[in-house]
Amino acid sequence: MSANACEILENPSIAARHAYQAAPSIAAISSAERARMLVAMAEAIGDRQMEILEANTLDLEATRQCVETGADLAPIEWLKLTPERLNVAIACLQRLAEMPEPIRPVTSATLLAERAQTYSQLMPLGALAFIWESLPEIGAIAAGMCLKTGNSLVLHPSRDARETSLAIARALIDALADSDLHAGSLSAIANPSEETRSQLVAQSAHLATILAHGRARFVEGLAARSSLPVVRSVTGNCYLYWSKTGKLDIAREIVLDSYRGAPDRVNAIDKILISSERKPASIVTLINSLREEGFEILADDALLEVLPKLSPVRPPDWQRAYPGKTIACKLADSPELAMLWIDQHSSGHATTIVTECYWESCLFSRGLSSASVFINASPRFSRLQNNSVYLGMSNQAGALRGFIGLETLTRLKYIVQGY
Numbered sequence: 221m222s223a224n225a226c227e228i229l230e231n232p233s234i235a236a237r238h239a240y241q242a243a244p245s246i247a248a249i250s251s252a253e254r255a256r257m258l259v260a261m262a263e264a265i266g267d268r269q270m271e272i273l274e275a276n277t278l279d280l281e282a283t284r285q286c287v288e289t290g291a292d293l294a295p296i297e298w299l300k301l302t303p304e305r306l307n308v309a310i311a312c313l314q315r316l317a318e319m320p321e322p323i324r325p326v327t328s329a330t331l332l333a334e335r336a337q338t339y340s341q342l343m344p345l346g347a348l349a350f351i352w353e354s355l356p357e358i359g360a361i362a363a364g365m366c367l368k369t370g371n372s373l374v375l376h377p378s379r380d381a382r383e384t385s386l387a388i389a390r391a392l393i394d395a396l397a398d399s400d401l402h403a404g405s406l407s408a409i410a411n412p413s414e415e416t417r418s419q420l421v422a423q424s425a426h427l428a429t430i431l432a433h434g435r436a437r438f439v440e441g442l443a444a445r446s447s448l449p450v451v452r453s454v455t456g457n458c459y460l461y462w463s464k465t466g467k468l469d470i471a472r473e474i475v476l477d478s479y480r481g482a483p484d485r486v487n488a489i490d491k492i493l494i495s496s497e498r499k500p501a502s503i504v505t506l507i508n509s510l511r512e513e514g515f516e517i518l519a520d521d522a523l524l525e526v527l528p529k530l531s532p533v534r535p536p537d538w539q540r541a542y543p544g545k546t547i548a549c550k551l552a553d554s555p556e557l558a559m560l561w562i563d564q565h566s567s568g569h570a571t572t573i574v575t576e577c578y579w580e581s582c583l584f585s586r587g588l589s590s591a592s593v594f595i596n597a598s599p600r601f602s603r604l605q606n607n608s609v610y611l612g613m614s615n616q617a618g619a620l621r622g623f624i625g626l627e628t629l630t631r632l633k634y635i636v637q638g639y
Contacts (some may be wrong), residue, residue, distance in 0.1 A: 227407045238404025239347035239372040241424035245402035247344045247370035255317040262313035264395035275387035276301040283380045295543045297483040298354035309357040313364040313611045322626040323370050336638045342371035342630040345615040346428035349420050351376040353434030356384035369629040375408040383507040421446035433612050453612025456541025457567040460489045461558045464497040466574035476596035486601035487570040493552040500526045538565040563589050569615035570599040591622040
């Protein structure tokens with residue numbers, strides 16, 4: 221392996237070119253070697269924990285100064301790294317090492333050809349870039365997922381998480397120092413900025429896909445100026461519909477549980493639509509119980525007639541996530557109108573219904589355009605669940621909608637072999 225098989229670079233164009241050149245070799249690595257490298261990456265982060273947390277302190281101090289100047293930054297709790305969060309990243313890498321090989325398994329193909337045998341395989345996408353806001357530890361998870369799927373990767377953290385993200389990147393790079401990876405298999409941008417992001421999303425000659433994670437404005441801004449396909453992982457602005465038959469204790473627990481994925485509350489419930497047929501006493505009980513848990517509750521005009529002491533919600537807020545523990549509530553005259561409102565205003569990646577009515581549950585599961593629908597269940601997102609590892613949730617239309625797992629980082633190849 222060359223001395224710069226994994227590297228920290230100033231120039232995004234060079235990083236993209238190196239990743240492009242490395243992609244064929246990283247795809248050819250054996251499953252056993254891939255697992256060994258993932259274990260080494262997990263161990264390196266554990267060994268460097270103090271160094272990484274010290275770097276995070278530098279980022280936090282610089283960010284607090286920027287916040288005082290009114291800079292538009294992601295919530296500071298996203299940036300504040302803890303040993304528990306690092307342990308989640310380590311667990312994700314360890315789980316990836318144990319998972320079956322996701323690329324090159326042979327499956328039957330729907331394509332039929334005369335006098336030929338046809339089959340299909342999942343293959344790597346190629347050279348990717350991951351651009352994200354704060355949350356420095358998910359750079360390690362993205363690197364592990366790309367290694368598992370045979371893709372090379374360029375890491376581009378946000379500027380506020382620079383020191384922490386580079387400390388993690390150096391740990392990963394050192395862990396791979398004795399591997400046979402080609403130069404550019406894993407790289408990180410040394411001085412991330414708006415300019416380097418713009419350069420990276422223009423590398424259509426070398427990169428296959430951009431992975432983006434953060435607030436809606438951040439992710440959509442990247443997608444708007446990218447010359448590449450963008451897999452969009454957006455946080456927040458998820459809705460809950462509380463039916464007239466839904467149990468109060470279930471609704472309350474689901475809302476609270478959706479926030480236990482802190483700090484990265486991908487599926488946190490920001491909005492609650494309440495059936496107008498519910499008794500006012502039950503509505504008051506739910507809202508007061510949430511306020512006791514530290515939530516700020518906002519209300520639409522109809523609900524303000526029931527609870528006049530609440531603050532009104534601003535109309536634009538229905539279409540965007542709140543940064544903290546704030547929930548906007550609205551009365552809905554019917555399940556159909558609630559669905560229409562959700563489709564028009566939610567992020568579209570996770571919606572919850574609390575109901576005891578089978579017809580309503582079927583109506584929501586079939587009729588909503590959301591990527592995932594939860595019925596009497598918490599939508600809380602975890603990167604490590606059900607023996608799988610996920611980078612985020614996608615709210616975009618098409619095949620990339622839903623959980624961003626290993627299969628999202630692959631492509632389907634059809635092989636037709638004549639007799």
